[in-house]
Amino acid sequence: MKQFLGVDIGGTNVKFGVVDADGNIVKKKKYPTIEVSEGGDFCGNFSKLLAKRLKKFPDIASVGIGIPGTISADGKSTLDLPNVPALANQALVKVLEKDFPTLPIVMDNDANAAALGELEFGLEALPKTYIFITLGTGVGGGCVINGKIFKGGDGNGFEVGHVMSSTGKTIEQNIGKAGIIAMAKKYIAEGQIPTTLSGEFDAKAVANAAHEGDKLALQVYHDMGKYVGELIVTLVRVLDIKTILIGGGVSETFDYLKLNMYSVINEFLPEYYTKDLNIQLATLGNNAGILGAASLGISGIELK
Amino acid sequence: MKQFLGVDIGGTNVKFGVVDADGNIVKKKKYPTIEVSEGGDFCGNFSKLLAKRLKKFPDIASVGIGIPGTISADGKSTLDLPNVPALANQALVKVLEKDFPTLPIVMDNDANAAALGELEFGLEALPKTYIFITLGTGVGGGCVINGKIFKGGDGNGFEVGHVMSSTGKTIEQNIGKAGIIAMAKKYIAEGQIPTTLSGEFDAKAVANAAHEGDKLALQVYHDMGKYVGELIVTLVRVLDIKTILIGGGVSETFDYLKLNMYSVINEFLPEYYTKDLNIQLATLGNNAGILGAASLGISGIELK
Numbered sequence: 001m002k003q004f005l006g007v008d009i010g011g012t013n014v015k016f017g018v019v020d021a022d023g024n025i026v027k028k029k030k031y032p033t034i035e036v037s038e039g040g041d042f043c044g045n046f047s048k049l050l051a052k053r054l055k056k057f058p059d060i061a062s063v064g065i066g067i068p069g070t071i072s073a074d075g076k077s078t079l080d081l082p083n084v085p086a087l088a089n090q091a092l093v094k095v096l097e098k099d100f101p102t103l104p105i106v107m108d109n110d111a112n113a114a115a116l117g118e119l120e121f122g123l124e125a126l127p128k129t130y131i132f133i134t135l136g137t138g139v140g141g142g143c144v145i146n147g148k149i150f151k152g153g154d155g156n157g158f159e160v161g162h163v164m165s166s167t168g169k170t171i172e173q174n175i176g177k178a179g180i181i182a183m184a185k186k187y188i189a190e191g192q193i194p195t196t197l198s199g200e201f202d203a204k205a206v207a208n209a210a211h212e213g214d215k216l217a218l219q220v221y222h223d224m225g226k227y228v229g230e231l232i233v234t235l236v237r238v239l240d241i242k243t244i245l246i247g248g249g250v251s252e253t254f255d256y257l258k259l260n261m262y263s264v265i266n267e268f269l270p271e272y273y274t275k276d277l278n279i280q281l282a283t284l285g286n287n288a289g290i291l292g293a294a295s296l297g298i299s300g301i302e303l304k
Numbered sequence: 305m306k307q308f309l310g311v312d313i314g315g316t317n318v319k320f321g322v323v324d325a326d327g328n329i330v331k332k333k334k335y336p337t338i339e340v341s342e343g344g345d346f347c348g349n350f351s352k353l354l355a356k357r358l359k360k361f362p363d364i365a366s367v368g369i370g371i372p373g374t375i376s377a378d379g380k381s382t383l384d385l386p387n388v389p390a391l392a393n394q395a396l397v398k399v400l401e402k403d404f405p406t407l408p409i410v411m412d413n414d415a416n417a418a419a420l421g422e423l424e425f426g427l428e429a430l431p432k433t434y435i436f437i438t439l440g441t442g443v444g445g446g447c448v449i450n451g452k453i454f455k456g457g458d459g460n461g462f463e464v465g466h467v468m469s470s471t472g473k474t475i476e477q478n479i480g481k482a483g484i485i486a487m488a489k490k491y492i493a494e495g496q497i498p499t500t501l502s503g504e505f506d507a508k509a510v511a512n513a514a515h516e517g518d519k520l521a522l523q524v525y526h527d528m529g530k531y532v533g534e535l536i537v538t539l540v541r542v543l544d545i546k547t548i549l550i551g552g553g554v555s556e557t558f559d560y561l562k563l564n565m566y567s568v569i570n571e572f573l574p575e576y577y578t579k580d581l582n583i584q585l586a587t588l589g590n591n592a593g594i595l596g597a598a599s600l601g602i603s604g605i606e607l608k
Binding site (some may be wrong): 070079080129130145151152153154155156157159160164165166167168170190222230231233234235237238239240241242251268272 | 459
């Protein structure tokens with residue numbers, strides 16, 4: 001039975017996952033990114049690790065690689081990669097295609113990979129055209145049109161965390177982890193809303209407080225809902241897509257955002273959009289990195 | 305020599321233009337929209353008018369039609385068309401393809417048509433991937449990727465006038481004609497900036513005052529620059545496109561926007577985008593409707 005390799009390259013670890021056609025991760029193996037970067041030869045080291053995986057799992061039919069940064073328009077090279085400096089501006093796919101000439105190898109931004117993974121392996125049936133937004137430490141996402149990742153003009157479209165919002169800042173500045181903490185601190189300083197939060201705390205503490213009914217924490221999520229609503233309005237208007245997946249660790253707090261999010265959406269989107277609008281949570285969770293990367297490789301089989 | 309028919313359907317007139325390969329409008333003819341709508345049979349009446357044009361100009365190789373509204377995902381039918389009610393929800397292209405089976409006929413939104421017209425007939429050489437934004441009574445535009453109109457998921461993407469801005473309203477609410485007048489009146493009411501504007505006036509009067517150095521009118525355009533800058537930041541981030549054409553009657557006032565527009569752009573876009581960013585004025589002016597529509601038809605020849 002065919003298997004697919006998904007490689008999730010992050011700032012801390014490079015994770016290799018062997019995935020079967022049903023989206024089961026048969027085998028996971030991770031290497032510290034700093035080891036793979038050794039001697040400044042990320043591509044060479046990566047190629048050796050890949051050779052090992054392929055030897056051990058001869059049924060691997062494709063390789064997909066998710067990277068935390070921008071790629072060249074042809075998809076063969078990395079560009080800016082602040083968290084993995086040794087891999088910045090490297091022709092990784094070209095090197096690998098030379099070493100493994102018969103193997104389909106596809107690389108993309110990790111958020112695009114996670115987006116495509118929802119179509120290939122997600123638990124819910126999806127139309128072939130949808131928007132995927134991750135709300136986490138940062139705000140990112142991917143867009144799939146007719147089953148293919150929409151890459152924009154020069155290959156790095158859908159940087160949705162940097163869309164402008166009603167605060168005159170970007171959506172990520174508003175509701176990334178730092179933004180959530182700043183919102184909470186602003187309300188604490190104003191002293192108008194009762195809360196158990198005080199001193200220094202992280203975004204997780206705001207979420208926990210909200211779970212316990214903390215009024216100030218809930219107000220923060222209420223505001224977040226407004227900004228997410230604005231982002232959805234903008235994206236739906238630019239892309240004319242009505243299915244929206246929300247991922248990235250927000251699943252437990254998403255209910256707190258909803259009311260205000262829909263209020264903005266219903267104010268600004270006419271019925272042409274709202275009658276078919278479907279906003280739901282993404283389903284791959286912690287496996288999104290590997291499964292998303294594997295789905296890239298599978299799309300490469302179809303292209304070859 | 306081949307000719308191309310461009311039809312610009314508006315709320316007041318339906319304009320037929322016979323265009324040569326160099327973008328010269330050989331012959332223009334217009335009919336009141338209300339006449340073409342007679343008996344509620346817009347499609348039938350249109351087909352008869354088209355037959356006349358084709359008889360008189362037998363070298364017409366394609367027909368392009370620009371409409372002021374939304375179209376179906378397959379491009380064959382109109383959807384919502386507030387300014388031309390008799391043409392709303394009509395399978396215009398299907399009717400015409402039945403009447404003229406060998407002729408390539410392509411219909412699209414008029415802003416998309418105008419966008420594509422700049423590539424086919426514009427006075428400046430353009431890359432095949434660019435964003436076109438019209439600033440006029442409303443705010444609209446089109447997006448061309450690799451020489452093709454980008455239509456989004458369901459065919460009606462790039463409704464950029466309805467992108468959210470830092471005021472918590474849409475860009476069109478801010479800087480459409482009504483928005484310009486509202487901004488000027490707000491500053492007049494505040495009474496802090498000297499101006500010759502008073503009482504009732506239209507957007508043209510604000511432009512004229514700005515030409516004469518009126519400080520309040522110039523402040524209005526300065527603010528407009530900020531909102532246009534925000535729109536460009538958002539679109540560039542979502543679409544990864546670095547060539548931007550500005551059209552729609554703003555050409556004479558564009559200089560007043562520039563400073564603030566670039567200030568927002570340089571604050572929010574990193575070098576990856578700004579190093580290649582090219583923002584220029586569109587060139588087709590008053591002929592954009594007919595030439596844009598004609599360019600749709602030409603794209604249809606390539607498809608057949």
